[in-house]
Amino acid sequence: ACNGDDKAKDGDDKGAEDGDKKKDGMYSIEDFSNVKTNEGEAIDGGTITFGLVSDTVFEGTLNWNFYSGAPDAEILNWFDEGLLTWDENYVYTNDGAATYEISEDERTFTFKIGDNVNWHDGEPVTAEDWQFAHEVIGNKDYDGPRYNSDFTNIEGMEEYNSGKADTISGIEVVDEKTLKITYIESTPSLLTGSIWSYPLAKHIFGDMAVADISSSPEVRQNPIGFGPFKVDSIVPGESVTLTKNEDYWRGAPKLDGVTIKVISSSTVVQELETGGVDLISDFPVDQFPDNAEMSNVEYLGTIDRAYTYIGFKLGTWDAEKNVVAPNPDAKMGDVELRQAMWHAVDNTAVGERFYNGLRWNATTLIPPSHPEFHDDKNEGRAYDPEAAMKLLDDAGYVDTDDDGFREDPEGKPLEINFISMTGGDTAEPLAQYYVQSWEKVGLKVNLEMLEFNTFYDRVGNGGEDDPEVDVYQAAWGVGIDVDPSGLYGAEALYNFARWENEDNERLLKEGRSPEAFDLTYRQDVYKEWQQLMVDEVPVFPTLYRALLSPVNNRVLNYAIGDGTGIYLSDLAVSEEKAITAE
Amino acid sequence: MNEVLLEIKNLKTSFRIKDNYYAAVDDVSLNVKKNEVLAIVGESGSGKSAFAFSIMGLHTRAQIEGQINYKGNNLVTANPAQMKKLRGSEMGMIFQDALSALNPLMVVGAQIDEAIFLHNPKSSKSLRKKQVINLLNQVGIPRPEKTYHQYPHELSGGMRQRIVIAMAISNQPELLIADEPTTALDVTIQSQILDLIKELKETIHAGIILITHDLGVVAEMADRVAVMYAGQIVEIADIYTLMENPKHPYTRSLLNSIPTLSEVKSDLHVIQGVVPSLQKLPRTGCRFASRIPWIDDSSHEASPELHEISTGHFVRCTCYKDFYFPEKVEEEHNYVAN
Amino acid sequence: MSLIEVENLKVHFPVRGGVFQTVQDHVRAVDGVSFSIEQGQTYGLVGESGSGKTTTGRAIIGLNDITSGKVLFEGRDLATVSKKEYIDVRKDIQMIFQDPFSSLNPKKRVADIVAEPLRNYEKLSAKEERMRVQELMELVGLSPEAIYKYPHEFSGGQRQRIGIARAIALNPKLIIADEPVSALDVSVQAQVLNFMREIQKELNLTYLFISHDLGIIRHMCDHIGIMYKGRYVENGTAEEIFTNPQHIYTKRLIAAIPDSNPRNRDMHYENRKLVKAEYDRLEKDFFDEEGLPYSLKSISATHQVALAERG
Amino acid sequence: MRLDKDVGTQIPDLDLGKSPSGFSILLRELIRDKVAFVSLLFLFLIVAGVFGTSIILDQAEIIKVDLFALYEAPSEMYWLGTDYGGRDIFGQLIIGTRNSLAIGIIVTLLTGIIGILVGLISGYYGGTVDNVFMRFVDFFMVLPTLMIVIAFVTAVPGYSIVSFSLIMTAFLWMGIARLIRSKALQEKELDYVKASKTLGTSDFKIMFFQVLPNLSSIIIVTMTLNLAANIGIESGLSFLGFGFPESTPSLGTLISYARNPQTLELRWWIWLPASILILVLMLSINNVGQALKRATDARQRRG
Amino acid sequence: MWKLIVRRTLITIPQIIVLSLLVFILAQAMPGDALTGLIDPSIDPATIEAMRERLGLNNPWYVQYIDWIKGVLQGDFGQSFRFKMPVSELIGGRMINTLWLSLATLILTYLIAIPLGIISGRFNDTWLDRAITGYTYIGFAAPLFIFALVMLFIFGFQLGWFPTSGSVAPGTEPGTFAYFISKVNHLLLPALSMALITTVSTVQYLRSEIIDTKQKDFIVTARAKGASESRVYNRHVLRNSLLPIAAFFGYEITGLIGGTIFIENIFGYPGMGELFLSSISLRDYSVMTALVLLFGLAAIIGALLSDIILSLVDPRIRIK
Numbered sequence A: 001a002c003n004g005d006d007k008a009k010d011g012d013d014k015g016a017e018d019g020d021k022k023k024d025g026m027y028s029i030e031d032f033s034n035v036k037t038n039e040g041e042a043i044d045g046g047t048i049t050f051g052l053v054s055d056t057v058f059e060g061t062l063n064w065n066f067y068s069g070a071p072d073a074e075i076l077n078w079f080d081e082g083l084l085t086w087d088e089n090y091v092y093t094n095d096g097a098a099t100y101e102i103s104e105d106e107r108t109f110t111f112k113i114g115d116n117v118n119w120h121d122g123e124p125v126t127a128e129d130w131q132f133a134h135e136v137i138g139n140k141d142y143d144g145p146r147y148n149s150d151f152t153n154i155e156g157m158e159e160y161n162s163g164k165a166d167t168i169s170g171i172e173v174v175d176e177k178t179l180k181i182t183y184i185e186s187t188p189s190l191l192t193g194s195i196w197s198y199p200l201a202k203h204i205f206g207d208m209a210v211a212d213i214s215s216s217p218e219v220r221q222n223p224i225g226f227g228p229f230k231v232d233s234i235v236p237g238e239s240v241t242l243t244k245n246e247d248y249w250r251g252a253p254k255l256d257g258v259t260i261k262v263i264s265s266s267t268v269v270q271e272l273e274t275g276g277v278d279l280i281s282d283f284p285v286d287q288f289p290d291n292a293e294m295s296n297v298e299y300l301g302t303i304d305r306a307y308t309y310i311g312f313k314l315g316t317w318d319a320e321k322n323v324v325a326p327n328p329d330a331k332m333g334d335v336e337l338r339q340a341m342w343h344a345v346d347n348t349a350v351g352e353r354f355y356n357g358l359r360w361n362a363t364t365l366i367p368p369s370h371p372e373f374h375d376d377k378n379e380g381r382a383y384d385p386e387a388a389m390k391l392l393d394d395a396g397y398v399d400t401d402d403d404g405f406r407e408d409p410e411g412k413p414l415e416i417n418f419i420s421m422t423g424g425d426t427a428e429p430l431a432q433y434y435v436q437s438w439e440k441v442g443l444k445v446n447l448e449m450l451e452f453n454t455f456y457d458r459v460g461n462g463g464e465d466d467p468e469v470d471v472y473q474a475a476w477g478v479g480i481d482v483d484p485s486g487l488y489g490a491e492a493l494y495n496f497a498r499w500e501n502e503d504n505e506r507l508l509k510e511g512r513s514p515e516a517f518d519l520t521y522r523q524d525v526y527k528e529w530q531q532l533m534v535d536e537v538p539v540f541p542t543l544y545r546a547l548l549s550p551v552n553n554r555v556l557n558y559a560i561g562d563g564t565g566i567y568l569s570d571l572a573v574s575e576e577k578a579i580t581a582e
Numbered sequence B: 001m002n003e004v005l006l007e008i009k010n011l012k013t014s015f016r017i018k019d020n021y022y023a024a025v026d027d028v029s030l031n032v033k034k035n036e037v038l039a040i041v042g043e044s045g046s047g048k049s050a051f052a053f054s055i056m057g058l059h060t061r062a063q064i065e066g067q068i069n070y071k072g073n074n075l076v077t078a079n080p081a082q083m084k085k086l087r088g089s090e091m092g093m094i095f096q097d098a099l100s101a102l103n104p105l106m107v108v109g110a111q112i113d114e115a116i117f118l119h120n121p122k123s124s125k126s127l128r129k130k131q132v133i134n135l136l137n138q139v140g141i142p143r144p145e146k147t148y149h150q151y152p153h154e155l156s157g158g159m160r161q162r163i164v165i166a167m168a169i170s171n172q173p174e175l176l177i178a179d180e181p182t183t184a185l186d187v188t189i190q191s192q193i194l195d196l197i198k199e200l201k202e203t204i205h206a207g208i209i210l211i212t213h214d215l216g217v218v219a220e221m222a223d224r225v226a227v228m229y230a231g232q233i234v235e236i237a238d239i240y241t242l243m244e245n246p247k248h249p250y251t252r253s254l255l256n257s258i259p260t261l262s263e264v265k266s267d268l269h270v271i272q273g274v275v276p277s278l279q280k281l282p283r284t285g286c287r288f289a290s291r292i293p294w295i296d297d298s299s300h301e302a303s304p305e306l307h308e309i310s311t312g313h314f315v316r317c318t319c320y321k322d323f324y325f326p327e328k329v330e331e332e333h334n335y336v337a338n
Numbered sequence C: 001m002s003l004i005e006v007e008n009l010k011v012h013f014p015v016r017g018g019v020f021q022t023v024q025d026h027v028r029a030v031d032g033v034s035f036s037i038e039q040g041q042t043y044g045l046v047g048e049s050g051s052g053k054t055t056t057g058r059a060i061i062g063l064n065d066i067t068s069g070k071v072l073f074e075g076r077d078l079a080t081v082s083k084k085e086y087i088d089v090r091k092d093i094q095m096i097f098q099d100p101f102s103s104l105n106p107k108k109r110v111a112d113i114v115a116e117p118l119r120n121y122e123k124l125s126a127k128e129e130r131m132r133v134q135e136l137m138e139l140v141g142l143s144p145e146a147i148y149k150y151p152h153e154f155s156g157g158q159r160q161r162i163g164i165a166r167a168i169a170l171n172p173k174l175i176i177a178d179e180p181v182s183a184l185d186v187s188v189q190a191q192v193l194n195f196m197r198e199i200q201k202e203l204n205l206t207y208l209f210i211s212h213d214l215g216i217i218r219h220m221c222d223h224i225g226i227m228y229k230g231r232y233v234e235n236g237t238a239e240e241i242f243t244n245p246q247h248i249y250t251k252r253l254i255a256a257i258p259d260s261n262p263r264n265r266d267m268h269y270e271n272r273k274l275v276k277a278e279y280d281r282l283e284k285d286f287f288d289e290e291g292l293p294y295s296l297k298s299i300s301a302t303h304q305v306a307l308a309e310r311g
Numbered sequence D: 001m002r003l004d005k006d007v008g009t010q011i012p013d014l015d016l017g018k019s020p021s022g023f024s025i026l027l028r029e030l031i032r033d034k035v036a037f038v039s040l041l042f043l044f045l046i047v048a049g050v051f052g053t054s055i056i057l058d059q060a061e062i063i064k065v066d067l068f069a070l071y072e073a074p075s076e077m078y079w080l081g082t083d084y085g086g087r088d089i090f091g092q093l094i095i096g097t098r099n100s101l102a103i104g105i106i107v108t109l110l111t112g113i114i115g116i117l118v119g120l121i122s123g124y125y126g127g128t129v130d131n132v133f134m135r136f137v138d139f140f141m142v143l144p145t146l147m148i149v150i151a152f153v154t155a156v157p158g159y160s161i162v163s164f165s166l167i168m169t170a171f172l173w174m175g176i177a178r179l180i181r182s183k184a185l186q187e188k189e190l191d192y193v194k195a196s197k198t199l200g201t202s203d204f205k206i207m208f209f210q211v212l213p214n215l216s217s218i219i220i221v222t223m224t225l226n227l228a229a230n231i232g233i234e235s236g237l238s239f240l241g242f243g244f245p246e247s248t249p250s251l252g253t254l255i256s257y258a259r260n261p262q263t264l265e266l267r268w269w270i271w272l273p274a275s276i277l278i279l280v281l282m283l284s285i286n287n288v289g290q291a292l293k294r295a296t297d298a299r300q301r302r303g
Numbered sequence E: 001m002w003k004l005i006v007r008r009t010l011i012t013i014p015q016i017i018v019l020s021l022l023v024f025i026l027a028q029a030m031p032g033d034a035l036t037g038l039i040d041p042s043i044d045p046a047t048i049e050a051m052r053e054r055l056g057l058n059n060p061w062y063v064q065y066i067d068w069i070k071g072v073l074q075g076d077f078g079q080s081f082r083f084k085m086p087v088s089e090l091i092g093g094r095m096i097n098t099l100w101l102s103l104a105t106l107i108l109t110y111l112i113a114i115p116l117g118i119i120s121g122r123f124n125d126t127w128l129d130r131a132i133t134g135y136t137y138i139g140f141a142a143p144l145f146i147f148a149l150v151m152l153f154i155f156g157f158q159l160g161w162f163p164t165s166g167s168v169a170p171g172t173e174p175g176t177f178a179y180f181i182s183k184v185n186h187l188l189l190p191a192l193s194m195a196l197i198t199t200v201s202t203v204q205y206l207r208s209e210i211i212d213t214k215q216k217d218f219i220v221t222a223r224a225k226g227a228s229e230s231r232v233y234n235r236h237v238l239r240n241s242l243l244p245i246a247a248f249f250g251y252e253i254t255g256l257i258g259g260t261i262f263i264e265n266i267f268g269y270p271g272m273g274e275l276f277l278s279s280i281s282l283r284d285y286s287v288m289t290a291l292v293l294l295f296g297l298a299a300i301i302g303a304l305l306s307d308i309i310l311s312l313v314d315p316r317i318r319i320k
C-alpha cells in the first residue's frame, strides 16, 4: 500500500503518462498523483466549473452545522471551511483559521481564531459564533444529524441538551476570538476530527428559533461562510455560482469565481471532454478505462476513506439495552466457516476485472487511506480455495449427500442467504461472482439483490435484524478518525454483524484511551485489532478504492486529499476557456 | 314549358370492388323535363342513389360512362369547376337522412347561408340572412329567426328535412333531385313534406327527380315513373299508365305486393329473393328472371331491350308478355329457394 | 274473456340531471293505456314515432318495468303473479322484433337461435331438439337443412321467419310484433305479412301488431288502437277506424296516407288540407292544456275515442 | 342465365360486418394484409424461437459471472458479446425476451379477464351497477398509473414475475373494462339480447354466451394492442430500475445498460439488440393489431 | 354546463382523498425511511433515531396521515424530510420546469400532429399518407425511453447541439433574455423527443377521424351545395375532425405525466418526474405523496378540461 504523501512527491512524472503505459487496461492507484501538474502560466482571474457528480440532486442545506448529504458538503467546501485544518494523517494543525493549545490534562483546548477571519458579510468570525454552533447542535430542537459522542464528550453538554442547564459549562468564550472547550474524556480522537470546528454566524442565526434555522433562506438561498468563495446564486438542485471572497483570510483567491453544477454520472465524460466542467469530485471508476486517455484532463487519484466488506450475521440487536446480543448458534457462528469464505473469494481478480485495478484486494479493516494505522504487513486472508476447503473439511462442513454442496457439521443442508445492494452496473455480477466462488468451495449461497433502503432495513439498521439474512455485502466510508468502535463496538448499532468479543472491546477502548496520544502505542493497538479481525472474521474487507478526479489541463494549483498544503484560494487557470478533448 | 332539361344517355356508373369494376347503374337513358316530377322506384340496391349521385357528380370513386346532358352540356366530361358551379345553384339535391346530411357543428342558418354564399359570394351578409329567413318561411318553419341559430340535433326530423330542402332550393335550382326525402319520416310529416315539394314545384318550376320505394308517394307526386331493377330501368311510363297498366313483371309484382287502404286482399303477392349484390348481378339476359322462376326461360330476351309498347311507355324484356301471377307461389318455391 | 287485458298501463322513464344526476322528471312514454285482445285476433297499435308503441309492447313482455297499471294475461296480473307462474306465463307471450338483422345473434347458428327457448324451458335431448328445430323451420317455410347456417346467410325476409320460428317454438298464445316488416324491402314485406297471417290461422295465435304503416295495419288487424304521446286517441275495429274516424288526430293520420290511385291525388290533397284546417281549428277541443289527448270515451261497443268530458 | 337458387349464398357480402366467427374473418384479413402477415410470421418466429431456445438454454449458465470475459465483443463464442459481468448477451436476450413476453402476456390476459368481467357486467346491467363500477374505473383511470406502480413496486418486498404482473394488472385493467362496457352497452340494446330475455334466458347466459362472442373481435384487437403496450410498460419500468432484478433479465433491463454512456457509445452489443428486438416486437404486434382493427372495422377493411 | 363542472369537481374530492391515502400507505409500506440514507459511521444512530422521533416518522401511519392531510387542507404539504424545506417550495421550482416541458411538448405534439394528420387523412392511400402512417407505426412501437436515449445520444452527445442535462445554464440571471433562451434550449430536445413519440397517436386519430368524416353524408351535402374541395375540407371535414382531438387534449396531460418521468430521468431535467424518482429512492414521503397527488390532480383536471372543452365545442353536448 501507499499513501497520498508519497504520490504527492513523485506524481509529476507519472500522472501525464499513465494512459500510455497501461495498454493492458490495468491501473493502480500508485500511478496517480493527488496534485495537479501545472502546465502554463496562470492568468488573472478566470472562472472554473466544478461538476458535482450525483445522480440525486443536492439537497441545498448549505451549512456545515446542518447538512446531511454528501453533495451539499461538496458545495460547502467552496465557500465555508472548518476553523481547524489537518495534515495528511488527519491530525489538526496550527496553520488553519484558528490555532489550538492543549491543557496539561489533555482535556481542555484553547482555540484562537485568526484576526483576519471574517464572515462573507464582513463580520468577524468570533468565539461566540463557535460557541453558538455548539449550542445549536446541542439544543434539543436541533434537527440536523451532528449531535453525537463528540458533543456529549464536552462537559455540561448533556445537561444543556436535556434542558437542565442554560449554558454548556465546558465551553467558555475567553474573548472575542478565543474559545475554551473542556472535554470529559481525553482521547486521541479529539485531535483527529472530533472537535467541532465549524462556527455558526450568530449575528445572523442568533435570533432564529433553532428548529427554523435549517430551512431558513440564510441556509438555503444565501448561505454564508468564511471560505474563499461567496455564494452568488443558486438554482435549487442544479447549480450554484460563486464569486471570490476578496477578504479571504488566506488572501484573495486567484480565480474570479466558480460555478458548481450537478451532472449525472452518465454525462460526466461528455462534460469533461467538451470542457463543460473543469473538474469533478468523483469520477465513476467503471468509466475510467474507456476514458483514460482523455487528452484535455489529468486524472488525480487518492485512496478513498472507504472499504467494501462482507459481513456475517452472528446475533441480533437488543433494542432495550442498546447492545448487540450475539447468538452462539448463528448459522455463521463457526469462525472456520467465515475464514473459509474469505479465502474462497479472489478479490484481486475482482478488483482487476471489474475495476481495472482501481479497486483492489482489501486486507484489513483499516484502509490505507489512514497510512499511519493501516497495517500493510497484515496480508489478511489471501485467495486460496484449497485452504478454504480444508478449513471447511476440518470444521465438519462436508458434502454428505453428494449434491455438490456441503452440509453443516450436523449433516443438515446448509443454505446461506446472502444479500447485497443494487446500484451501479457491477453490483449484481459482483455479488453473483461471490456466490459462484463460494459454490466452488461447496457452499450453497442464495443471493438476493436489494435496493438500498430494503437492504439496510433487513441488515438491521432499525434495530431489527432479519433472521433470514446470514451474509451481507456492504461498504463503509470511514471518518478521518481511525477509531472503529462506532462500527464494531458492542454498543454500536452499526455493528451489523452483531458480533461481540472481549479482546475487541479492550482494544477499541485502548485505542481511545489517553495513552493512545502516543502514536506508536495507538499504532500497536490497531495493529493488534486488525489482526484480531482477520482471525475472527465477523466481517471481512473485500476491496479498497481509489478516488479519481479528472482536472482540466488549464487548471493550476489543485490537489485532492488532505495535507497537501494547496488550498482552493490558490486555484488558478492558464486559459480563459476550458480545454476541450481532441 | 315542356323543354327537356336533362337528357341522360346510356349512363353507366361502375364501382371498383377489389380489382374489377361493377356497374351499379347500367345503361340508363331517360329525360327529365322542366316542371315535371320524374319518380324513380325500385328496391334497395337497385341503383337509384348511384344514379342520382352520378347526375350531381358526387361520386368520388366511380367510373361514369355515357352522357348526362344538362342544357346541352355533358356533365360526364365537365370539369370540377363547372360542376361546382352547377351544383347547388342549378341542381339541388335533397337527401334521405336529414340528420346526417347536416353538419352537426354548424347552426342550420349558417348551412343554408353557405349554400347561397357559395354561388353569390358578393352578396352581403345581412341580405343573405334575409334570404335564409325567407327560405325557412317558404319551407314552413314556424319561427325562422330562432331556428336560424339552432343546431340540427335540436330540431325534429321534419324540421331537419325542411332545412335540407331549403338548402336545396336556396338558389332556385332548375333541377331538383330528391333521394328518398320522406323515408325516415312519419306519415303525417311525410305528407307535409310531399305537399311542400309539390308547392315548390309550382313556384320554382323545376324539373324534379323523386327517388323512392314507396309507390304511394309515387302515386301522389309523380308525372312520370321509371322503375329500376338491378341498375337498369325495366319500365318507364307516365304515372297513370304505369299504375293502371303496368307491364313489367317486376312492376306488377311490386304493385301487387303492397297492402293498400282501399282493398283488403287476403294475400299479398310475394316476390321471391332479393336484388343480388353488385358483384353477383347477372350481366346478361333478363335480370329479373331469377325472381320469376315460373316464367319460362324462352319468354326472356337474350339481351333485353327497352320496348316502347305505347307512346312513352317502355318495358324491358319480352317476358312481360307471358307474365302471370302464380297461385300460391310461396309454398311451391320457398323450398327451392333454400 | 280476453286473452290479454291492459288496464291503465303507465311506463315512465326517469330523466336524470342536475349536479348529482338526480331524477328531475319523467318521460311519460306510456301514460294510461288500456286495451284488450281476444284470442286469435290481431290488434294493431299505430301512432307516430315516439308515441309509446314499442314501450307498450315491451312493458307487456317484461322488457320494460311497468310504472303502474295492470296487465292481465288470461286473467292473471303479470305484475303480481309469483315468479314461478311468471315463468309459465312468459312462455305464452313471445315477441317478433323489428330488425331482422339485430334480433338474431350473428355468432349463433340458426339451430342454436331457434333452440334457445327450448333449452330454457324444455329439457330435450339433442336429437329431440334438432327434430323440433327442423320442424319449426319447416313450419316457417325454410329448409330444415338450413339450421346449420348463420343468420347472415339469409335474406331479411328469411331472417324474420327465423325470428318467428324462435317465437313460436314454445307454442305461445300471444305474439307481440313490433314493426316486423318496416326494416324489409317492399317486395319482401308481403312475404312476411302473408306468412304471419298463415301461421296465425294455423296455430290460433293472437297478435299485438305494432306499426306506423297504416296500410299494413289495415291489412293485418281486426282491432286498432291509435296512440299519441303515450295515450290513446282512438280504439276500435279496423273498419270503424278507417271508415269512421272520430278523433281529429286519427283523421289527420289517415288523410296523410298517400293514395295509391294517382287519379285521386288532387282530391286527396284537398282533403288533406281540409283535415289540416279542421285539426288546427279543433285542436283545443281534442287535447288538454298540455297537448295530451283526453281519456277514452266509448261511442259504441267497440269504438272509443279520446274526448273531453263535455263531449 | 339462371341465378344460383341458393339464397343463402347470394347474400353474404351484403353485410360482412357480422360474421359467423369473428376469428376466422380476422385471420383471413390478416393473411390478406401482407405487412400484417409478415409481422405475424415474424412474431410467431420470435415467440417460438424465444420460448423454444429458452428451454434449451441453461439459464444458470447465462447469468453466471465470468470475470475473464467481461465486455467481450461479439464473437463465435458469444454471439452478441458479453456484459460487464461476463454474461452472454445472447442468452440474456433470449431469456429477457421470454420474460418480457411472459409478463406482457400474463398482464394482458389478467387485465383482459378483469376488464371483460367488469366491463361486461357494468355495461350489461347498466344503471346503478354501472354507475358504481364506472366511478371506480374513473377513479383508477385518473391515477398517475406509472407513479403508483413505481411506488407499489418499491413498497412490495421481493417481487417476482407473478407479483410484478399482479401489480401491473391492478392498474391497467380499466382501459379494457371501459371499452368492453361501452361495447356491451351498445350490444345490449340490440334486439337479439332483448329476444333472449323474452325467451327466458338468464342474464348470466346472455352476457357470456350471447353478448361476449359478439365482442370477441374487439377483444382480440384490444388485447393484441394491449400486449404491445404492456411489454412497453414492463420494459419501461425495468429501464427505470423498477422492474425485475438483474438476475431475471428483461428487455428493459438490457436496454437500461445504455444509460451508462460508455455502454451506449462503445458497447452497442449490450443494448442495441434488445432495443431492436423490442422495436421489432412492438412493431409486429402493433401491425397485427392494426390489421385486426381494420378487419373489424368493415369500412376500413381492405379489398 | 356549470353543473357538469360542479359535479366533476365534487367527484374529484373523494378521488383525491383516496389517492392520497393510497399513496401514503404505499409510502409507509416502503422499506426504510427518509433517514435510512444517513447511515454513516460519523453520525450517531441515536441522533438519527431522535430525528426520526422528532419528524414523527415513528408514529403510526394514520397519525402521520392525519397530520399530513390536515396540513394539506391548509395548503401546506409539510416539510421535505430530506431537503428540509417546505414541500410546496421544493416542488414549486420543479413544477415550473415540468410545466414548461409539458407545454413545449404539447405545442410540438400538435404542431406535428395536425398537419401530418390532415395530410394523411385527406390524401389517404397516397405515398405521402403511407410515409406518415409508417412513421406513426414506428412511433407507436418505439418505446419512449429508447427513442429518447437515441435522441440524447445523437443530438446531445454526438452532435452536441443541445445541452444534455439541467434546465438552465448555471449562472444565468432569471428574467434576462439569455435565461429564457437557455431555458428553451434545455427543454427543446426533451420536449421534441417526447412529442415525436406522443404525437403519433394523435396523428393516427386525426387521420382516421378525417377519413371517417370524409364519408359522412353532410360532406356530400356540402359538395352538393357547390362547395370547392378546399372549402369542404376547411369548413366541414377539419372542424368536425378536430373536435375529438380537442377533447383529447385533457387526456394528453395524463399521458404526459408518464412521459415526463422517463424524459426528465433520461435528460437529467430537474422536474417533478425526476424529483419523484429521487424522492422514492430517498424515501422522502411527503414529497413523493405530494407529487403523486399533484400529478393525480393534473390528470383529473385534464379529464375535466377535456369534458369542458368537448361540451364547449360540441353543440350536441352543450345543450345538456
Ligand SMILES: Nc1ncnc2c1ncn2[C@@H]1O[C@H](COP(=O)(O)OP(=O)(O)OP(=O)(O)O)[C@@H](O)[C@H]1O
Binding pocket: B015, B016, B017, B024, B042, B043, B044, B045, B046, B047, B048, B049, B050, B051, B213, B277, B278
Ligand atoms: N361507393 C360504392 N362503392 C361500391 N358499391 C357501391 C357504392 N355505392 C353503391 N354501391 C352499390 O351499388 C348498388 C346500388 O346502390 P344504390 O345506393 O344506388 O342503391 P339504392 O337503389 O339507392 O338503394 P337504397 O334504396 O337502399 O338507397 C348497391 O349494390 C350498392 O351496394
Ligand SMILES: Nc1ncnc2c1ncn2[C@@H]1O[C@H](COP(=O)(O)OP(=O)(O)OP(=O)(O)O)[C@@H](O)[C@H]1O
Binding pocket: C013, C014, C027, C028, C029, C030, C047, C048, C049, C050, C051, C052, C053, C054, C055, C056, C212
Ligand atoms: N329506456 C328508455 N329511457 C328513456 N326514455 C325512453 C326509453 N325507451 C323509450 N323512451 C322514450 O319513450 C317514448 C316512447 O318511445 P317508444 O319507443 O315506445 O315509441 P314508439 O312509438 O315505438 O316509436 P317508434 O315508432 O319510433 O318506434 C319516446 O319519447 C322515447 O324517447
Ligand SMILES: [Mg+2]
Binding pocket: B048, B049, B050, B179
Ligand atoms: Mg339510396
Ligand SMILES: [Mg+2]
Binding pocket: C053, C054, C055
Ligand atoms: Mg318503436
